[in-house]
Every structure is written in structure tokens, then in C-alpha cells.
Amino acid sequence: MRTLLLLSLLIMSSAAHAQGAAPGWLENTLYGSGKLNAVLIVVGVIICGIGLWMWRMDRRLKRMEDRMKK
Amino acid sequence: MKHWWKFLAVALLLTASIAGLRVPLAPDLVHVSPDRIAPGEVTVTVTGYNTDFTAGERVFLENDSQRVCATSVRVIDGTHLTASFNVPAGMRKNLTDVVVSGLRYDGALFTEALGEGIASGNCVEGHLANSGFVFPNRPILYESIRNLHFHVPMWFAMITLMAISVVFSIMTLATNSLRYDGSAVNAVYVGLVFCSLGLITGALWARATWGAFWTNDVKLNGAAVTALIYLAYLVLRGSVPDAHKRARLAAIYNIFAFVLLVLFLFVVPRLNAVDSLHPGNGGNSPFSDLDLDKRLRMVFYPAVLGWILLGVWMFNLRDRAARLAEQLDR
Numbered sequence: 311m312r313t314l315l316l317l318s319l320l321i322m323s324s325a326a327h328a329q330g331a332a333p334g335w336l337e338n339t340l341y342g343s344g345k346l347n348a349v350l351i352v353v354g355v356i357i358c359g360i361g362l363w364m365w366r367m368d369r370r371l372k373r374m375e376d377r378m379k380k
Numbered sequence: 381m382k383h384w385w386k387f388l389a390v391a392l393l394l395t396a397s398i399a400g401l402r403v404p405l406a407p408d409l410v411h412v413s414p415d416r417i418a419p420g421e422v423t424v425t426v427t428g429y430n431t432d433f434t435a436g437e438r439v440f441l442e443n444d445s446q447r448v449c450a451t452s453v454r455v456i457d458g459t460h461l462t463a464s465f466n467v468p469a470g471m472r473k474n475l476t477d478v479v480v481s482g483l484r485y486d487g488a489l490f491t492e493a494l495g496e497g498i499a500s501g502n503c504v505e506g507h508l509a510n511s512g513f514v515f516p517n518r519p520i521l522y523e524s525i526r527n528l529h530f531h532v533p534m535w536f537a538m539i540t541l542m543a544i545s546v547v548f549s550i551m552t553l554a555t556n557s558l559r560y561d562g563s564a565v566n567a568v569y570v571g572l573v574f575c576s577l578g579l580i581t582g583a584l585w586a587r588a589t590w591g592a593f594w595t596n597d598v599k600l601n602g603a604a605v606t607a608l609i610y611l612a613y614l615v616l617r618g619s620v621p622d623a624h625k626r627a628r629l630a631a632i633y634n635i636f637a638f639v640l641l642v643l644f645l646f647v648v649p650r651l652n653a654v655d656s657l658h659p660g661n662g663g664n665s666p667f668s669d670l671d672l673d674k675r676l677r678m679v680f681y682p683a684v685l686g687w688i689l690l691g692v693w694m695f696n697l698r699d700r701a702a703r704l705a706e707q708l709d710r
Contacts, residue, residue: 344429346523348588349401352530352581359577363570363694370701377708 385689392686399679400529405517407431407508409485412478416490417441419469424489426480428459429517431508437481438506439463443471443491449503470495481506515676516667520589527585528667528676529683534578535603536684537691539641541571542610544695546638549631561627562706563699564634565617568610570695574687575607590657598654599661602644609637 411427426439439450439461450463461480471494475487482505515525545567551560582600583593594600616633620626648654649661660666667676 344405344523345521345588346526348524348585349526349530351584352527353397353401355580355584356530356534356577359573359580360690363573367697367701370705374701374704374708 386693389686389689389693392682393690396529396679396683396686400526400683403675403679404430404511404514405523405525406514407483407511408517409478409480409483409488412485412488415488416492417465417467417476418492419467421464422467423462423464424478425460425462426478426485428461428480428483429522430459430511430514431480431483432458432511433461433480434509436506437461437508438504439478439480440501440503441465441467441476441489442479442484443476444473444497446471446498446500447503448498449501468498469493470498472497481508483508513675524585524588525667525676527581529679531578531581531585532680533684533687534574534581535645537687538571538574538578539645540688541567541574541691541695542638542641544692545571546634549634552627552631556624556628558623558627561630562702564631565614566699566702567695568613568634570691570698572607572610573694574691575603575610579603579607586657595657597657599645599649599656599658602648606641606644609640613637 407428407430409426409431410429413425413427417424433455435455437453437455439453441448448465448467451466453461453463455461463480471491474491474494476489476491478485478488518525545564548560548564548567551557552564582603586595586600587593613630613633617626617630620629649656649658656664658664
């Protein structure tokens with residue numbers, strides 16, 4: 311949760327700097343295959359985000375299990 | 381079968397994601413070479429996208445509704461063909477369109493030797509073979525139009541979760557019960573997960589189409605302010621030690637926060653006084669204008685419903701875990 315928010319804030323803050331420069335590798339990646347790569351990256355981010363949430367849920371349950379054992 | 385909606389969520393996400401990634405874009409012309417013509421014998425090479433050129437494509441040039449038919453057309457493969465023309469002098473406009481079997485490339489050729497017009501050729505229109513179920517093919521967007529089925533549902537899921545949170549907040553005020561207060565904050569936590577995903581995916585899509593991760597678009601700033609308002613909600617809760625006081629204060633703040641969310645995401649961006657890059661905002665045409673046969677919607681609506689159900693499921697898990705933790709504390 312916090313990590314995700316930090317990441318999004320980071321993107322927001324770096325946007326001003328990114329506007330001037332046009333890094334070639336980024337364009338090549340995002341614009342590849344008729345901009346299909348932009349879709350794949352977006353899908354990847356969503357899967358990773360939900361995965362991160364699942365991981366934290368897992369830890370939350372694990373803590374409760376540990377407390378129940380005590 | 382009280383779990384039916386979870387199966388529905390998975391089924392909807394599966395179909396919408398597969399369709400969102402697999403449905404081809406409509407065929408279109410993407411490149412014409414050379415980019416200028418002069419009177420005389422001219423051969424141009426046309427490149428298509430998702431086209432399936434076959435022998436017998438009808439090609440002509442069009443300048444101010446006056447046409448020059450191709451003298452010969454040679455199909456190289458499904459996406460390339462060359463066409464020869466006998467270009468007359470005296471066309472009226474300095475940009476000439478290229479039309480291949482109903483597909484048009486506007487202003488493809490810079491035209492020399494302008495004049496008072498030419499004798500329009502009687503060219504056959506022709507049509508490409510029906511390409512089945514396709515998404516609109518738009519310049520700048522191209523394949524990234526598929527992000528409509530992934531980026532936008534994040535916001536629908538977030539708004540649904542924030543609405544659920546507001547309902548629990550109202551119930552907190554009505555009953556003075558801490559139980560509903562816990563559910564309200566859990567809905568906000570899950571809503572913020574979708575908000576973060578919406579911001580990140582939006583930034584990536586913006587980079588691929590608008591050229592920057594973040595622009596001063598009114599809807600982007602509205603979304604950022606909304607995220608900050610809900611972060612402040614969490615900070616506010618953390619700063620009040622007394623549980624009952626915290627519940628009432630947070631509930632009242634949450635109602636205001638939801639009103640601001642609606643204002644910042646729906647009302648302000650739609651005012652014609654502001655410019656927006658988002659479709660359907662600030663006087664822009666929405667995607668529905670490009671998609672006259674509603675094919676995007678046939679995938680978009682299931683995707684939205686699927687992501688909303690997944691968000692509610694995540695909220696359900698988090699809320700139950702929080703309940704268990706409370707019972708353990710006692």
C-alpha cells in the first residue's frame with residue numbers, strides 16, 4: 311500500500327523532469343508493436359500491484375496465526 | 381451458492397482481459413511513400429496495418445473531391461502495395477489523400493503544380509473484406525486503445541470502494557458503532573490500492589500517447605488531489621486517540637471526501653472552461669464517438685464489473701481479517 315503510493319508520487323514528481331528529455335529506450339519499449347507494449351506494461355503493473363496486495367494480506371494472516379499459536 | 385459473485389468476477393476478468401488483448405484493431409493505412417507528387421508518372425507505396433490486401437484493391441488519389449484513378453496496382457503482401465498514377469497538373473489543394481478500397485490516408489501527398497482543378501476520374505470505390513470484430517484504430521493511440529479495458533476499470537473499482545466506505549461512514553454516524561467505522565477505513569485502504577494502480581497505469585499510458593508521464597491535465601490533478609484527500613483521511617484517523625471520537629470525526633470527513641471525489645473526477649473535468657486531454661472531458665469527444673458500433677463497450681463493461689467485483693472481494697477479505705484481529709486482541 312505505502313510502497314504503491316510512494317511509487318505513484320515518485321512518478322508524479324519525476325514527470326516535470328521527464329518532459330524535457332526523450333530517452334530513446336523508453337520510446338522504443340513503449341511504442342513497440344504499434345504501442346502494444348504500453349498495454350502489456352500496464353497489465354504487468356496491475357498484476358504486480360494486486361500481487362503485492364496479496365503478499366501483504368498473506369503476512370497479515372500469518373501474524374494472526376502466530377498470535378493464535380501463543 | 382453464496383460465492384457466485386466471486387466466480388462471476390473471475391469469469392468477467394478472464395473474458396474481458398483476453399478480449400481486451402486479443403481483438404484486432406481495425407485495418408488502416410499507416411504510411412505512404414514518397415510524400416510528394418508532381419505531374420507525370422508517379423508510383424507510391426502504401427503500407428497498411430492489419431490489412432489483408434489482395435489482388436483487385438481499388439486505389440485512387442483524391443484532391444478536393446477530384447479523383448485520379450490508379451493505372452496499375454501491385455499487391456506486394458497483405459500490408460504493402462504499390463500503385464501507379466498518371467498525375468495531371470492543376471489540382472486545387474496542396475494535400476492529396478490516398479484511398480485504398482475504402483481506407484483513406486488524409487493528406488498523404490504534398491502536391492505540386494496547383495491550378496484550377498482537374499477532370500475527376502470515375503474511380504471504383506471498392507471495399508476491404510469485412511474484418512470481423514475489431515477495435516477502432518486511431519492515430520496516436522493505435523494498440524494502446526486496449527488500455528481502456530485495464531486503466532479505466534481501476535478508477536471504477538476505486539470509486540465503488542469509496543462509495544462503500546461512505547455508506548459505512550453514514551452507518552457509523554447513525555448507529556455510533558465502531559464496527560462500521562472499521563469497515564469504512566478498510567474500504568478506503570483497498571480503494572487507495574486501485575487509486576495507485578490507476579495513477580501508475582495512467583502515467584504509463586500518458587507517456588505512450590501524450591508524451592509525458594504527468595501533464596497538467598485537469599483530470600490528472602483532480603485524481604492526485606483525490607488521492608491526497610484520502611491519505612489525509614488516514615492521517616486524520618491516526619491523530620485521534622479516542623476510538624469513538626475518531627469514528628465520528630473520520631465518518632464526517634469521509635462524507636466530505638467523497639463529495640470532493642465526485643467533484644474532482646466528474647464535475648470539474650467536464651466543465652467546458654477547462655482543457656483536458658481525457659476523452660469526454662473539457663469538450664473532447666468521448667471514445668464512444670470513435671466506436672460507433674459499440675465494440676469497445678462490449679469488452680469495457682464486463683471489465684469494469686469484473687474489477688469492481690474483485691475490489692469488493694479484496695475489501696471483504698481485508699475486513700474479515702481485521703475482524704479476526706480485533707477478536708484476537710480481546
